[in-house]
Amino acid sequence: MKISINRLKKYIQLTESPEEIAALLTQSGLEVEAVEEFQSLPGGLEGIVIGEVLTCEKHPDADKLSITTVDIGAEAPSHIVCGASNVAAGQKVVVATVGAKLYPTNGEPFEIKKAKIRGQVSEGMICAEDEIGIGTSHAGIIVLNTDLPNGTPASEYFQVENDSVLEIGLTPNRADAASHLGVARDLKALLHRPICLPEEKELLIESSGPSISVEVEDATDCPRYAGLVITELKVGPSPQWLQNFLRALDLEPINNVVDITNFILHDLGQPLHAFDADKISGGKVIVKKLSMGTPFVTLDEKERKLSGEELMICDADGGMCIAGIFGGKGSGVSDQTTTIFLESAYFSPDVIRKGSQYHGLKTDASFRFERGTDPNMPVYALKRAAALLQEIAGGKVASEIIDLYPNPVQDFEVEVAYARINRLIGKVIDPKEVKTILESLDIRVENETEEGFTSIVKPYRVDVTREADIIEEILRIHGFQQVALAENLSTDYLAEHPVKDLNKLQYRLSEMLAGNGYFELITNSLTKPQYAEKSGFLDSALNVEIYNKLSEDLGVMRQTLLFSGLEVMAHNINRRQTDLKGFEFGTVYQKTSEGYQEGRRLAIFHSGNRSAESWIEPAKAFGFADLYATVERILEKLNVQVGEVTPVEALPFAYGLELKLGEKVVATLGLVDEKLLKLAEVRQEVWYADLNWDLLCKKASGLKRYQEISKFPEVRRDLSLVIDKSVTYDQVKSVAEKAGGKLLRRIGAFDVYQGEKIDSGKKAYALSFILQDQENTLTDKVIDKTMSKLIQAFQEQVGAVIRS
Structure with missing residues (x-):
């Protein structure tokens, strides 16, 4: 929504700059998205003045040029070479001075410079209409009939208007502010200044016109309907001030009658509609609904089928206008119109909203009606419009104001x-x-x-x-901004925080795993009691036993997803399907002293080869890194960042890792111990990850952290460390992250060596370090200093020996 500062000043005294007003309105809830400058003529005729031709002589070297001296109010007359045939001494003319920028009606803007034309100095230009953008004529220079002194800015003569326009992002609740009057009301409260409304004058009937009656059949959707007849109109262009106002709001002037209705709409927030009174059949206006499927041709010459729910303004023959939304082609004002019936109404927001949505019509009128206009405004707006029609279009009031308002809207x-x-x-x-x-x-x-x-x-x-x-x-x-923040912040929630949809979370993760080649496993929650009894890591006393067992093999509820997954592995391997990737979401159960406990888990299984043999390369078996990479992808998808990572060499793993969130274990992963593989009759290696799905769901977040990509290059440096076998990679990584500070972007191990070339009990890590500064290009001095810190930290904290 656009608001003219010049128009606001008609309502309230404003000494503040447009930017200050914009800030004030934004702080109060009317967000000003932009402040734009408007000029009724491009460039505002800056540098163009009124001058008087003192002398005019033929150019000695050009028949079509004249040499003039022009008084432009300066200390000395200006010498100007002019090519117009109608230039003569004694004329008042429009002069573009040196340095002025002209915006012609056609063509690109250009600047006036001091020049020599056929050997004669020219200090400006005497202008034609099209050269300064006020018309299209190029037949000759503009000759003025004015007593304004020489040197007067041409903008004053041509009434060039400069304005500042506020672009307000109006929220749906602030229907009251959808006008200049509405914004002025807020400024009244913010600036503690009165606003001045134009006086409401009583209209006198000046002529006789057609008798038009009004009937409202649907008072629920049209609580108030007002109108009057105006005759002897002369439809034509609007005065310059009105055209400037509309253009400042990005509206194109049409004619004085339509322009006045648009002016009232944007000035007071009250939409009006003018009907050609001679086209109102039967001399009667009826507000009602027409049957579904009724054809109606709107002003844009499109035929629309009515839904039967929209409110229509009709005459004796049918529809003339979709009430509050769009006029009809057959009853609109044209250049031949001399008598109008001017409508001003209050419609129910619901009926306008539905009609606008159904027909896909969004107009300035529907924008206001569907949000709620002022039911006390129609008659005042009608009188303001009638007064302007009298002043601008020569109209005469030919009837009393009709005002049907049976049930006034209460405060x-x-x-x-x-x-x-x-x-x-x-x-x-x-x-x-x-x-x-x-x-x-x-x-x-x-x-x-x-x-x-x-x-x-x-x-x-x-x-x-x-x-x-x-x-x-x-x-x-x-x-x-005047409400200080308390030391201890608190708030009242209007609504509960949205609950995570665990089904959607599981579905998202299942999609990701399936997209990476995993098959979903769905196994029975009932399992063999022997798994707990013989596995060595489950307590058979915690088994949840089934009273009415179907069989001994399905006698207890499972405590882990491992064995049901291993059974799937065995089933496939026995049928020569040896390369397997699977996942399962499932519930595990345990008996406790207080009853029973269950929890949701996510299991990941790898077995066999990650890639089949081919002529390019041999088959590659699954390894620990493949399993760990999948767990990392799951955590990244859920936006969960783990803390401590520690080795684990206890059942069910031959070796593996344990990942923690705080004090709680969120995942364990590794190579399944051979003893357990034999128990499940699996004849090849299986890699297994067990994730606490309940804990992951609790910690999962939809929020992602992003940062700007640095424009400065990365630098890589490598180090080879000899350390004790007991020192883990995570310990090394932790030391590096602390010592490297914000410059260390990534650390990676690209080689690990244990063998004859180094002492027993030792191992060698070859590490890569990626360094980058977000604000500067790294210099050798800074890089060397950072690497020295890393070397010192490795030597002191993990007893590393740096290999050269």
């Missing part, structure tokens, strides 16, 4: 407690200030007590109907 009464104001705002506000703020917003305060008061809200504030709404009004005028 809202809202009870407000001071304690509630102070609690929601978080600050004690003086009751006197509360009253001042509300009354500046046209909200009356009645029935005042020590505890609270009754607020009377006018119906144009469709968004202020509850106590919380009143408090919001107080806060936005008092100023959000």
